[in-house]
Amino acid sequence: MATPCLKPSFYRRPAQEVAPNLIGCILVKQNSPNDFLWGVVVETEAYSQEEEGCHGFHRRSSSNETLFGEPGKLYVYRSYGIHHCVNIVTDQTDWASGVLLRAVAIPDLGERVASGPGLLSKMFSLDLNYDGISVTGGNDVWIASRPSELEFPKLVNTTRIGITLGKELLLRWYLKNSRSISRRAKGDRTPALLKSWSPSELTYTF
DNA sequence: TCAATGATTAGC
DNA sequence: CTAATCATTGAT
Numbered sequence: 001m002a003t004p005c006l007k008p009s010f011y012r013r014p015a016q017e018v019a020p021n022l023i024g025c026i027l028v029k030q031n032s033p034n035d036f037l038w039g040v041v042v043e044t045e046a047y048s049q050e051e052e053g054c055h056g057f058h059r060r061s062s063s064n065e066t067l068f069g070e071p072g073k074l075y076v077y078r079s080y081g082i083h084h085c086v087n088i089v090t091d092q093t094d095w096a097s098g099v100l101l102r103a104v105a106i107p108d109l110g111e112r113v114a115s116g117p118g119l120l121s122k123m124f125s126l127d128l129n130y131d132g133i134s135v136t137g138g139n140d141v142w143i144a145s146r147p148s149e150l151e152f153p154k155l156v157n158t159t160r161i162g163i164t165l166g167k168e169l170l171l172r173w174y175l176k177n178s179r180s181i182s183r184r185a186k187g188d189r190t191p192a193l194l195k196s197w198s199p200s201e202l203t204y205t206f
Numbered sequence: 207t208c209a210a211t212g213a214t215t216a217g218c
Numbered sequence: 219c220t221a222a223t224c225a226t227t228g229a230t
Contacts, residue, residue: 045213053213063226080214081224089214100213118214162213182214208230218220 003144008136011071015046015090015097020157020173021141022088024150027104029124037124039104039114040206041143042111043174043181045160047087048097055168056096066132067096074141076121076131083118086126088135089142102161102172105180105206116182143199158185172178178206 001186011018022041027158047067049056055064055077066075067089074197075087075098087098104114106123106198114120121127126141135142154176159167161183176188 047213055213077213080212080225082222083214085213102213114220115213160213164212208228210229211227212225214223216220216222 003147005142006135007143008072009166011088011090011136012092013090015048015099017020018088018090018173019044019046019099019171020155021103022099023155023175024146024153026144026147027101027124028144029126031125037106037206038108038144039106040175040180041101041103042105042178042206043101043103043115044172045100045102046171047100048091051162051166051169053160053169053171054096057165060096062161064096065150067098068094069132070134070141072136072191074126074130074133074135076126076128078120084121084125086121086130087115094159103174103178103180103182105175105178107206112180115180156185169204175206180196180206 009204022044025041026038027041047054056067060068070093071089075089076084079085086101089098091097101120102117104120106113114123133139155173156176157170158172159171
């Protein structure tokens with residue numbers, strides 16, 4: 001199961017290229033010397049300053065500075081006053097872009113415990129203290145590459161959720177047949193809850 | 207000082 | 219679908 005930590009070069013590409021490639025990768029958090037929390041990334045969204053849905057679209061400021069910074073670092077911000085959202089900065093410095101982590105499947109903890117950006121940040125204890133922290137090694141949070149059974153994940157590409165500007169752009173991806181995404185696309189018949197889960201029709205159980 | 211606004215969530 | 223929630227932001 002152990003796979004290598006994704007290197008900075010992985011993130012030095014446009015967000016819309018990184019986002020689908022993060023699906024199936026493993027988010028790892030070391031909470032104490034022998035306490036590791038891990039889960040499969042099953043849902044992401046891409047943002048970049050060329051489109052108006054991005055926090056860096058209008059101007060560079062103290063609140064979005066991290067998004068303009070070094071790729072491979074976390075961009076964490078407060079949402080609706082009460083939640084946190086976790087992004088990974090992508091592309092190149094001085095160009096605002098990143099990938100929002102929207103849902104992770106955590107086999108050890110059961111059903112839909114990190115299905116949504118606010119729940120994900122809460123489950124992994126990622127708050128504003130983690131803004132600017134690198135996920136490419138040397139810290140208590142990182143992302144490992146895809147395990148072999150998720151080498152070629154089946155993806156669904158849809159519009160992003162919860163935004164008012166740029167809502168028509170197809171910049172959200174999720175693992176097809178995942179039970180742990182925050183919301184499935186219209187027309188996707190994949191069961192989202194265990195009670196309607198039928199093993200025979202699923203490729204992955206994440 | 208105050209009203210408006212969310213890259214949300216829970217609940218019907 | 220709507221209500222609840224509250225830090226941040228920009229306008230009085």
